Amino acid sequence: MANKITIKQDEYHLHFAGKLLLRREIPLDDTAFKQLLATKQFTPLKPIKEKNFHLHCERCGNEKSSLFGKFPCTQCESTHVYCRKCIEMGRVSECEKLYLWTGEKPIWPRHESPCTWEGSLTAAQQKAADRIVSAIRINEKETLIWAVCGAGKTEMLFPGITEALICGKRVCLATPRADVVKELYPRLQQAFRAVTIQALYGGSLDKAGTAQLIVTTTHQLLRYQEAFDVIIIDEIDAFPFHADPSLPYAANRAKKSESTTVYLTATPRSKQRKRIQRKQLPHIFVPLRFHGKPLPVPKAKMCFSLKRDLQNLTIPKTIINWLKNRKNPGRQLLIFTPTIMLAEKLQKPFEILLLQTGLLHSAKQLQSVHAQDPDRGIKVQAFREKEIVALITTTILERGVTFPSVDVVILDAGHDVFDEAALVQIAGRAGRSPDDPTGEVILFHQGKTEAIHEAITSIKEMNKRGGF
Amino acid sequence: MDCIVCQSEIIMQITWANLFQLSLPRPICDECAAGLKLLGGKQCKKCSRPSIEKICSDCLWWEQQEEMNTIEFNHSIFSYNEKMKAIVATWKYRGDYVLGEIFRDYVSKAFRERFSFLGKESLAVPIPLSGERILERGFNQALQLCEFLPIEHAGILSRIHGEKQSKKTRHERITSENPFFIKQPINKAVVLVDDIYTTGTTLRHAAQLLKQHGCPTVYAFTLIRG
Numbered sequence: 001m002a003n004k005i006t007i008k009q010d011e012y013h014l015h016f017a018g019k020l021l022l023r024r025e026i027p028l029d030d031t032a033f034k035q036l037l038a039t040k041q042f043t044p045l046k047p048i049k050e051k052n053f054h055l056h057c058e059r060c061g062n063e064k065s066s067l068f069g070k071f072p073c074t075q076c077e078s079t080h081v082y083c084r085k086c087i088e089m090g091r092v093s094e095c096e097k098l099y100l101w102t103g104e105k106p107i108w109p110r111h112e113s114p115c116t117w118e119g120s121l122t123a124a125q126q127k128a129a130d131r132i133v134s135a136i137r138i139n140e141k142e143t144l145i146w147a148v149c150g151a152g153k154t155e156m157l158f159p160g161i162t163e164a165l166i167c168g169k170r171v172c173l174a175t176p177r178a179d180v181v182k183e184l185y186p187r188l189q190q191a192f193r194a195v196t197i198q199a200l201y202g203g204s205l206d207k208a209g210t211a212q213l214i215v216t217t218t219h220q221l222l223r224y225q226e227a228f229d230v231i232i233i234d235e236i237d238a239f240p241f242h243a244d245p246s247l248p249y250a251a252n253r254a255k256k257s258e259s260t261t262v263y264l265t266a267t268p269r270s271k272q273r274k275r276i277q278r279k280q281l282p283h284i285f286v287p288l289r290f291h292g293k294p295l296p297v298p299k300a301k302m303c304f305s306l307k308r309d310l311q312n313l314t315i316p317k318t319i320i321n322w323l324k325n326r327k328n329p330g331r332q333l334l335i336f337t338p339t340i341m342l343a344e345k346l347q348k349p350f351e352i353l354l355l356q357t358g359l360l361h362s363a364k365q366l367q368s369v370h371a372q373d374p375d376r377g378i379k380v381q382a383f384r385e386k387e388i389v390a391l392i393t394t395t396i397l398e399r400g401v402t403f404p405s406v407d408v409v410i411l412d413a414g415h416d417v418f419d420e421a422a423l424v425q426i427a428g429r430a431g432r433s434p435d436d437p438t439g440e441v442i443l444f445h446q447g448k449t450e451a452i453h454e455a456i457t458s459i460k461e462m463n464k465r466g467g468f
Numbered sequence: 469m470d471c472i473v474c475q476s477e478i479i480m481q482i483t484w485a486n487l488f489q490l491s492l493p494r495p496i497c498d499e500c501a502a503g504l505k506l507l508g509g510k511q512c513k514k515c516s517r518p519s520i521e522k523i524c525s526d527c528l529w530w531e532q533q534e535e536m537n538t539i540e541f542n543h544s545i546f547s548y549n550e551k552m553k554a555i556v557a558t559w560k561y562r563g564d565y566v567l568g569e570i571f572r573d574y575v576s577k578a579f580r581e582r583f584s585f586l587g588k589e590s591l592a593v594p595i596p597l598s599g600e601r602i603l604e605r606g607f608n609q610a611l612q613l614c615e616f617l618p619i620e621h622a623g624i625l626s627r628i629h630g631e632k633q634s635k636k637t638r639h640e641r642i643t644s645e646n647p648f649f650i651k652q653p654i655n656k657a658v659v660l661v662d663d664i665y666t667t668g669t670t671l672r673h674a675a676q677l678l679k680q681h682g683c684p685t686v687y688a689f690t691l692i693r694g
């Protein structure tokens with residue numbers, strides 16, 4: 001049921017404009033709601049349509065027949081089709097309508113000088129920032145910012161967001177993961193102190209989504225239509241945005257017909273690279289990390305007994321040797337595994353080994369973390385604060401997290417989960433700080449894959465473009 | 469076919485055992501099925517709860533509450549682990565009706581094993597939802613479970629008011645007045661059907677009403693022992 005908030009009549013448009021909502025997401029009583037329908041300020045839409053003999057969900061774009069279900073409705077005494085794909089956002093079915101605001105359009109304030117960030121950009125960052133500003137100024141349809149891991153892309157966005165707010169535009173920054181939304185939100189608040197900003201993710205308290213500047217998971221875009229003048233989509237190559245067609249569908253619908261979309265990525269997928277090559281997608285490449293040093297190039301290390309050893313939960317000799325001979329044993333250690341099971345089960349053997357080698361002083365200094373770990377936030381924080389010295393992780397830490405001084409190890413780097421983008425991202429965890437701009441990245445494998453080869457080549461290529 | 473829980477493809481293993489029988493494809497994959505925990509081992513024979521005692525302390529207490537000592541026993545199939553909680557949340561609270569299909573085979577098999585002594589002359593009765601809940605979800609999950617049973621079912625109970633059980637203390641819940649009313653008298657044995665047995669109070673209230681209106685014996689059959 002809709003939460004009971006009172007919305008003043010002259011503020012309806014601020015709340016509902018640009019949204020595509022279910023009745024239960026509209027916190028108005030029946031009288032007020034019917035009035036808005038009668039005056040055509042809300043337009044009802046059929047949420048499930050049949051197009052050319054297949055079903056189509058208006059909210060998420062789902063057309064996969066196995067992701068539609070039917071339920072017998074007690075009210076109507078008939079059977080309705082509903083969408084299973086977007087059911088986490090509240091069920092859409094033939095029994096209900098989706099409501100689109102077609103009343104008065106809100107006018108967003110023009111801010112005089114909204115940016116309160118006092119830092120400065122590097123020359124490389126500035127070039128990309130200027131590009132974004134001009135795209136926004138002339139309503140260029142789309143542009144891609146290809147910035148290497150550690151280029152400092154959040155700061156690069158500030159001038160573009162500033163430009164949009166000066167022009168009275170509505171801005172959305174969308175990113176695939178809730179963790180990243182939570183990290184970006186306070187940084188945006190710092191940078192734009194006088195601007196109302198809201199953060200949206202599953203479970204966020206601030207569900208209204210009515211601010212001029214919104215930072216959100218790409219999932220929450222399913223509730224928007226024709227809402228934003230500027231939409232910045234972070235990590236377009238990342239899961240789930242890359243793998244789930246409903247998210248590009250939602251992002252596309254959430255923007256106004258006259259608008260600018262800015263894509264951000266450190267590792268463009270072949271789809272985008274092709275569009276770049278064909279000059280269909282304007283782009284700018286930011287080859288330099290903000291500290292001006294090149295990306296650490298991963299070393300692939302063959303390890304003949306790897307798969308058998310991992311199966312027996314023993315640590316291969318090659319890895320032990322490397323661990324004992326690290327160039328800088330003062331660095332923290334990030335150990336990537338292909339599965340949750342390995343992340344958990346290798347904790348004990350690594351604990352024994354690393355206590356022996358003296359890297360750990362107590363067993364607590366080693367932890368493992370994965371997507372289903374309820375304590376993952378706490379553990380990542382503890383690693384940041386160096387209470388944890390070595391962290392075993394699945395690909396959930398492949399991106400979006402920054403630690404100043406780490407060596408990175410991938411166990412079974414030839415595994416399917418480590419595609420080129422993942423490997424480049426993981427390698428990008430090393431050498432993030434100006435105080436320690438290098439860091440070892442070791443890919444232990446039992447047979448080099450195409451992905452390993454491509455990742456190393458593309459990192460070298462990016463360094464070359466950066467002038468190294 | 470894809471698993472209705474995790475959407476991954478289900479690969480049917482052809483074995484000598486299933487090659488010649490036309491078994492229907494299962495709705496969930498082995499991995500999801502393995503996440504569900506069937507009750508077993510030592511259990512309270514009155515309420516299915518895992519217990520070393522033959523009758524657990526809760527059930528001994530119920531036996532002393534004369535007016536509320538109204539069900540012969542409750543049989544549950546699953547324990548309420550994390551996987552089940554996640555499935556129930558989507559099935560019941562989000563209203564993903566299709567997920568109920570996971571339980572079809574488990575429910576009909578468990579019923580045959582535990583209730584076959586009743587014969588065809590018994591009736592399954594779903595625990596009704598409140599008007600507000602039914603408006604939200606559009607369907608009653610207990611009724612969906614009834615449809616998997618080999619006996620007839622009838623919705624002869626309705627709910628008077630539907631305050632959230634969870635907001636009350638145990639004592640309040642037990643002493644609260646009966647939230648149901650009955651639409652017709654009944655002279656057969658009844659199996660009350662619900663998704664979860666938590667304290668047993670709801671089921672006992674329903675059973676009490678049935679007995680006051682001619683029902684000789686009442687059993688409870690629930691998917692999950694909470």
Ligand SMILES: [Zn+2]
Nearest residue numbers: 051055056063
């Ligand atoms: Zn279509």
Ligand SMILES: [Zn+2]
Nearest residue numbers: 057060083086
């Ligand atoms: Zn949908």
Ligand SMILES: [Zn+2]
Nearest residue numbers: 073075076095
């Ligand atoms: Zn209906």
Ligand SMILES: [Zn+2]
Nearest residue numbers: 471474497500
């Ligand atoms: Zn599954």
Ligand SMILES: [Zn+2]
Nearest residue numbers: 512515524527
């Ligand atoms: Zn018991």
